[in-house]
Amino acid sequence: xxxxxxxxxxxxxxxxxxxxxxxxxxxxxxxxxxxxxxxxxxxxxxxxxxxxxxxxxxxxxxxxxxxxxxxxxxxxxxxxxxxxxxxxxxxxxxxxxxxxxxxxxxxxxxxxxxxxxxxxxxxxxxxxxxxxxxxxxxxxxxxxxxxxxxxxxxxxxxxxxxxxxxxxxxxxxxxxxxxxxxxxxxxxxxxxxxxxxxxxxxxxxxxxxxxxxxxxxxxxxxxxxxxxxxxxxxxxxxxxxxxxxxxxxxxxxxxxx
Ligand SMILES: NC(=O)c1ccc[n+]([C@@H]2O[C@H](COP(=O)([O-])OP(=O)(O)OC[C@H]3O[C@@H](n4cnc5c(N)ncnc54)[C@H](O)[C@@H]3O)[C@@H](O)[C@H]2O)c1
Numbered sequence: 001x002x003x004x005x006x007x008x009x010x011x012x013x014x015x016x017x018x019x020x021x022x023x024x025x026x027x028x029x030x031x032x033x034x035x036x037x038x039x040x041x042x043x044x045x046x047x048x049x050x051x052x053x054x055x056x057x058x059x060x061x062x063x064x065x066x067x068x069x070x071x072x073x074x075x076x077x078x079x080x081x082x083x084x085x086x087x088x089x090x091x092x093x094x095x096x097x098x099x100x101x102x103x104x105x106x107x108x109x110x111x112x113x114x115x116x117x118x119x120x121x122x123x124x125x126x127x128x129x130x131x132x133x134x135x136x137x138x139x140x141x142x143x144x145x146x147x148x149x150x151x152x153x154x155x156x157x158x159x160x161x162x163x164x165x166x167x168x169x170x171x172x173x174x175x176x177x178x179x180x181x182x183x184x185x186x187x188x189x190x191x192x193x194x195x196x197x198x199x200x201x202x203x204x205x206x207x208x209x210x211x212x213x214x215x216x217x218x219x220x221x222x223x224x225x226x227x228x229x230x231x232x233x234x235x236x237x238x239x240x241x242x243x244x245x246x247x248x249x250x251x252x253x254x255x256x257x
Contacts, residue, residue, distance in 0.1 A: 002238040004029030007081040009073055009126075011035045011064050011118065012091030014042035016196030017146060020226030021088055021233045026053045028234055031081040035062040035073040036091065064091045065113035070121035078129060085139075086237045087126045089119050089168075090146040097157035097204035108160050115164035119145055119171050130184050142237045145172050145188040146229070147248060152190055153256045157204060165190075169248050176246030185245040187236045192252035194224035220253030 008025050012018040014036035022032045026049040034049075034057060036042040042059045049057035058080050062073040077084040093114040095107040123143065130141030150158060151165030168188065175186040193202055193214050200206040203214060215221060232251045235241055250256045 001029035002234060002240065003086075006085040006237075007031040007033075007077050007083050008086035008088060008237070009033040009035055009077050009084060010088040010090060011062065011073070011122070012146075013088075014038040014040075014045055016198065017191065017194065017226050017229040018088070018090040019045045020230040021090060022057070023049060023052065024227075024230040024234050025086075025237075026056055028238075029053070030086070031056045031077075032058075033073055033077045033080070034059045035064070037061065037063050064089070064118035064121065065110070067121050070118065071125045074122075074125040074129065083133070084126055084129050084141075085133075086142050086144070087122050088144045088146065088233065088237075089122050090144075091118060092146065092148075092198070094158065094161040094198060094201050096201050099157070100159040103160055111160050111164050112167075115161075116167045116171070119143075119168060123175060127184075131182060139185065139239055139242055140183040142184070143175065143186045144233060144237055145169075145186070146233075147172065147188045147190050149190045149192045149250060149252045149255050152248075152250065155202075158202060161202075172248055173246045180245055185241075187241070187244060187246070188248040189229060189232050189236065190248055190250045190252060190256070191224045191229050192218055192250075192255040194226065194229065196226065199223070218253040218255045219257065222253060224251060224253070 010022045013022040013034040046057040046059040060076040062069040147168040148165040150162040154162035172188040203210040
């Protein structure tokens with residue numbers, strides 16, 4: 001029960017990494033707000049979590065590219081659970097793997113809105129609550145951004161997705177240095193390609209050959225699984241990680257070495 005008594009808002013928690021992060025947080029005793037645009041899947045995850053930890057999960061519709069929705073999901077945490085201690089900016093979007101000069105402008109805008117501007121909205125929404133917390137010490141609030149190895153070791157065909165994840169890493173480190181004196185921690189995880197619905201878009205097409213080519217670049221020889229990301233996500237927001245800030249942790253089977 002490493003997160004007992006804490007309340008977390010997890011964006012993009014209807015699917016993939018976010019859903020597993022939400023489940024793991026609930027298993028560790030946290031209250032969880034499942035924030036997503038996919039209402040059907042999000043409500044299912046909330047129901048599953050109710051089975052783990054009754055009364056500890058709620059679904060909140062939130063498009064993280066919209067300021068009102070981001071404020072709404074943080075308000076939902078405070079109204080339902082009385083506080084917010086952890087924000088996981090996990091919702092993400094990518095264009096299909098394609099040449100850089102073919103990426104439509106609307107896709108560029110959406111990628112930066114969902115992957116980067118969401119962090120700006122989220123930070124502004126949680127900061128007043130974090131600063132009002134009475135507890136002392138380095139865990140007045142933690143923000144965890146799910147960035148990507150794409151922001152450190154890019155692959156071709158994903159230029160603007162890669163760039164958005166570099167921005168998320170830069171934001172993590174910049175926020176960490178600015179908010180350290182407030183005892184607010186900001187950290188990130190850089191997952192390698194993982195078995196979620198986004199994988200086909202990263203590869204361009206989901207074929208055995210593409211899968212083999214991607215896996216061949218990972219020294220430990222496999223894709224990441226949601227549980228790999230969730231295990232790191234529990235540690236990084238827990239009190240065990242109280243001296244870690246600005247860390248952008250690769251969970252990548254060695255891909256970035
Ligand atoms: N799967 C990978 O290979 C991989 C690798 C590195 C990083 N990531 C990152 O991990 C994060 C989670 O992705 P995933 O692989 O679990 O994908 P996924 O498709 O399973 O989950 C993404 C979730 O985000 C939600 N979402 C999309 N746009 C949203 C918006 N505007 N507002 C709210 N929710 C929105 C989707 O509805 C979905 O539930 C993303 O930030 C992604 O960029 C994924």
